Amino acid sequence: MKKHNLCKAVTVLSFSLALTLGASFLAMADEKAIYRTLDEIKESGVINIGVFSDKYPFGYVDENGDYQGYDVYFAERIGADLGVEINYVSTEAANRVEYLETGKVDIILANFTVTADRAEKVDFALPYMNVALGVVSPEGRVIESLEDLGEKDRMIVISGTTAEIYLTENNPEVRLQKYDTYANAKNALENGNGVAWANDNTEVIAFAIQNPGYVVGIPELGSQDTIAPAVTKGNESLLSWLNDEIVSLGEENFFHADYEATLLEIYGADYEDTLVVEGGKTAE
Amino acid sequence: MNFEVIREYLPLYQEAAVLTVKLGVLGIIFALLIGLACALVQYYKVPVIRRIVAAYIEISRNTPLMIQLFFIYYGLPKIGIRTSPEVCGVAGLAFLGGSYMAEAFRSGLNSVEAIQTESAFSLGMNRVQAFFYVILPQAAATSMPPVVANVIFLLKETSIFSAVSLMDLMFTAKDLMGIYHDTTECLFLLVVFYLIILLPVSILGSLLERRLRYAGFGA
Incomplete structure (x- = not known):
């Protein structure tokens, strides 16, 4: 019985691997069209x-x-x-x-x-459009530079944004709390799941204007980029x-x-x- | 397929796999406990609590885990209850899984014919003895397949933990794709890692099911 199960597992595993590999090669071949x-x-x-x-x-x-x-x-x-x-x-x-x-x-x-x-x-x-990065934080504790972040503090970022990439590459010591959507990241900032939120400065400025009690402590981080x-x-x-x-x-x-x-x-x-x-x- | 990239990502996926398994297993343990408690309440028809359990099961089974996580993670802090993403993930899984497990256990308990209990009593067993020596072993056997299915289901449900910023396998893959765009490699690793986690569970489950296949005797 044991042997039978092992056989089954191996078959399933190899089949799935073949499927993934096949699909990925197919994707490569198709890329041009x-x-x-x-x-x-x-x-x-x-x-x-x-x-x-x-x-x-x-x-x-x-x-x-x-x-x-x-x-x-x-x-x-x-x-x-x-x-x-x-x-x-x-x-x-x-x-x-x-x-x-x-x-x-x-x-x-x-x-x-x-x-x-x-x-x-x-x-x-x-x-x-022009853009740079910016960081918004609650009035109670404004983050004005990355050095203001304590060891346990978490910076909210959105997965796949330039803010995430910038901090990952240039400031790996900053602990990131990653979210998949803008809506979730904003909610998380309001709930205090992170001490600040790093994103395009246009975005964080808009957030601070719309939500009293929040301040853009770092209006420009990293280089000027374009959109x-x-x-x-x-x-x-x-x-x-x-x-x-x-x-x-x-x-x-x-x-x-x-x-x-x-x-x-x-x-x-x-x-x-x-x-x-x-x-x-x-x-x- | 770039194997250099795969080697580079492996540690990140390992970390994510550990998180997925850790939170998944914790959530499942709590789900089993909640499920067993609820099933017993329903089986012994405990007044009042029975209604509460029934309501819980309906709410839990008829709302998606995503909504439950949102409620715990983004909703509760508004009324002052703040939890870490990890606690939230485990709580969400336990809340969702509890009802599924309850139903699985209940089906097992209900499958034990009344004559079994009556026979146990006539042999001089008390209620506790009858439960542990007669009902539970048979019920467990019948419950096993749905319980294993639930365990696999719950482990897979961890893939939406990204909603509460947990770096589980799914979110790690999505995150890496978003930063470095090696889609093929990221998805390949994702499939492989889920298989590594889930295949043993499924094999162990079917072994266990076979081991316990003694119910129905005399039914």
Whole structure:
């Protein structure tokens, strides 16, 4: 009986391994054909755009169930200029690369910060926003530098964000408490599951403005980065269309209009020029 | 498939596997205890408590673990009860598993014919003796398959612990994919590690089931 069971186990194990291996090789072989070209998108009449559904005010779902925010405003324009319907696909931070690699979406417009690592996996178009990291903490104990963190203190981050990557690589001594969604991370900060929350500074500033009792103790951490749309690696027709689109939108100051429609209310006019990147041209 | 990457990730997965097993096993132990207590309450039809148990079972079985974890982790602190993610994970598993185990034990207890108890009494056993020497052994045999199934189910349910920021296997895989994007390697390791944890349980379970297959005698 024992032998029989062992046999069964070995069979099951090898079968499952074969299945995983097979699936992964299949995925590799298929990699080239995974994205849809510009023409294929136009022909189908629908473009799939990955956005956040819980990152206010950049990509979120309003009380009517509609997608809204700075990213979505841009997405709407892309749909209009391509003459296709938009199918919004809600994404988590950690899924963004996979969604492109598996062809679940044509474009990721989910406040995606350009990094060298990510650029190896996906193709970024021209940027449309500036960003740095920031840290927000409760008034009672404001974290003004990473040195303020005690040995037992935990820093809340969202899995798959640049804040997580930055702290993992540059400050491995900081103990991270990781969450999978924006909603959960905010809840955790309010409940005191961590002493502070590190994320894009745009996000933490918005949080502090919306929630009395919280202060952005570290407004800038690490380097200035940019945020850009991303397409599946190799999807050149869509990438070059996006780049042309961003340049031509710059002529009508589209992203300033976007800011005024979606962000002005929260950040005020002071941040407009720091945040907005027009026509894909950054200050540096 | 890049084996260099796999070697690099192995320690992280090991750490996650230890957490998964540790919290899983603790949760399952509590689930078994809760389940047994609830099943006994129902079997002996303890007044009042019986109703409470019935309500608990319905609530626990008809809400997803995700919701239960959210409630414990994000909800309770609002009324001043704060727990660590680990405690929350174990509590969630115990809460969910308790009802499933209760049902498994109850089906076992109910499968023991009344004549068995009556015979035990006529042999001069008291209630406690009748329970431990006659009812429980037979009930355990019948309960074994669903209990093993529940154990495997609960171990797999740990995969949503990411909702409360526990770095279990699933969250570790997702997290690494989010940072370094080695999707194939991460998913491969994930499958392998779950199999390493679950296959022995399933084999041990079927061995145990066979060992205990003496119920039904004389039924």
